[in-house]
Amino acid sequence: MRTIFARSSFAGFAALALLSPAPALAQPPKAAPPFVTRGMPGPGQAAMKPLVGYWRVKMSLFAALGTPEKPVVSTDVRTNRVFVAGGRFLADETRGTFGGQPYYRRGTLGYSNMDKRYEWVTQDGLNSMMMIYQGAPNSGPHFPAVLYGSFTDQGLLGETSVGKTIRQRTVINILDNDHHRMEIYFTPPGGKERLIDRKEFTRIR
Numbered sequence: 001m002r003t004i005f006a007r008s009s010f011a012g013f014a015a016l017a018l019l020s021p022a023p024a025l026a027q028p029p030k031a032a033p034p035f036v037t038r039g040m041p042g043p044g045q046a047a048m049k050p051l052v053g054y055w056r057v058k059m060s061l062f063a064a065l066g067t068p069e070k071p072v073v074s075t076d077v078r079t080n081r082v083f084v085a086g087g088r089f090l091a092d093e094t095r096g097t098f099g100g101q102p103y104y105r106r107g108t109l110g111y112s113n114m115d116k117r118y119e120w121v122t123q124d125g126l127n128s129m130m131m132i133y134q135g136a137p138n139s140g141p142h143f144p145a146v147l148y149g150s151f152t153d154q155g156l157l158g159e160t161s162v163g164k165t166i167r168q169r170t171v172i173n174i175l176d177n178d179h180h181r182m183e184i185y186f187t188p189p190g191g192k193e194r195l196i197d198r199k200e201f202t203r204i205r
Contacts, residue, residue: 045111
């Protein structure tokens with residue numbers, strides 16, 4: 001029953017994506033002050049355009065439910081992304097089922113014109129905190145984009161990690177206009193970096 005419901009939700013999700021009009025890109029008003037023009041969409045936002053659309057997702061988890069040797073995999077996940085705020089940010093909504101349970105993630109990808117880096121913030125149906133990632137200053141509007149952050153573990157890496165600060169790294173790699181990949185890596189205190197989450201996206205036309 002859960003799978004049937006999920007597929008119905010995906011169908012509605014796809015229809016909504018097709019019917020929703022694309023937002024017009026923001027245009028600076030005449031004689032706009034410099035602080036306004038500095039916030040207009042530019043090369044960073046233009047480089048994000050291949051990520052727009054409706055996507056089929058192959059999701060692999062290498063921790064918690066899975067292991068590095070035997071990840072848990074689901075292909076019952078879909079993502080929709082649209083530009084918002086006049087083309088400044090890319091809004092991401094991902095839904096489906098994973099490990100027999102509903103999966104949900106909402107995210108916002110942006111490019112800071114002033115810091116010359118990508119920024120990525122997500123909220124999901126598992127963690128009570130937001131995941132916040134930032135590229136290195138002056139890393140520029142290029143893909144693959146590499147972004148860094150940290151979070152206080154609630155037990156994703158096991159009970160011995162509860163309350164510890166885990167460093168994280170996200171890599172967003174645009175393979176072509178119809179395929180891209182997102183990977184999340186964790187580094188526990190005193191430990192080695194390891195791949196935790198991989199999402200492989202294929203465009204649905």
